[in-house]
Structures are given as C-alpha cells and as structure tokens.
Amino acid sequence: MARVVILNCKKIRDILCVSCMKCYKAMQERVGEFERYKDEPIDIVAMGDCGDCPGLVMPKLVLISDIGKAIGRDFDVVHLGTCIVKAGMTAKCPINPEELAKKIKDKMGKEVIIGTHPW
Numbered sequence: 001m002a003r004v005v006i007l008n009c010k011k012i013r014d015i016l017c018v019s020c021m022k023c024y025k026a027m028q029e030r031v032g033e034f035e036r037y038k039d040e041p042i043d044i045v046a047m048g049d050c051g052d053c054p055g056l057v058m059p060k061l062v063l064i065s066d067i068g069k070a071i072g073r074d075f076d077v078v079h080l081g082t083c084i085v086k087a088g089m090t091a092k093c094p095i096n097p098e099e100l101a102k103k104i105k106d107k108m109g110k111e112v113i114i115g116t117h118p119w
Helices: 018-029 032-037 058-070 081-089 097-108
Strands: 002-008 040-050 078-081 111-114
Touching: 002 058, 018 032, 018 040, 032 040, 032 111, 040 058, 040 111, 058 097, 078 097, 081 097, 097 111
Parallel strands: 002 040, 002 078, 078 111
Antiparallel strands: none
8 A cells, every 4th residue: 555645835725736636546547657557556644735935844744753653644745736846847946856855755655656646
C-alpha cells in the first residue's frame, strides 16, 4: 500500500483547483502521477500546504511526520502537487520542485514524486 502525503501550494491551490478536487480525482482514477499506483491501494495520510511563500515546507513536513508517527500514520511517499509546479511557472514561486525533492529525500529518506494530476 502506498502511504502518501500530498503537499500543495497555499497561494494558488483554491484558485487552480478548488478543494484539491483534481488531486482526489487523479488518485481515484490512477491518472497523472498516481498511475504508478494502479495495482495497489493508496492511503492519503495527509494533505497540507507548503507553509506559504517563501515556503516553510521542511518544518511543515517534519511536523506532519512527527504527528503521523505519534498516531500510527507514517508515510512513505511525498507528492509535490501539480499546483506547486505551476506556482513556479505562473506565480514566481521561489520553491524549486527538484531541489525540494532532493532535500526531502536526503533529510527525511522519503520518496518524492513531483506532480499529482495531469490537468
């Protein structure tokens, strides 16, 4: 079972996609970056935002991890939402998804997938 945390952009999440409906649809239909889980169940452990500009992603993700471990809901994979990718392209977000993915993997040992849905 894939135990997943999805991080989204706090600034544009509800502008491009109200209530993360596209992420949930992609997960349910196994499209976009969720296609990799086509043969296994997905457990969305948490969905949170980046912490706002300029981004407090790492402290927020550590907090998610600490709480998850405390309540028996640890995760294996972090998806950086498509909105985070688009924020860099359209809203001059200072977060570089590739650099952030490397930092999460190096510091937390978690797999990181850049993107969620294809829309």
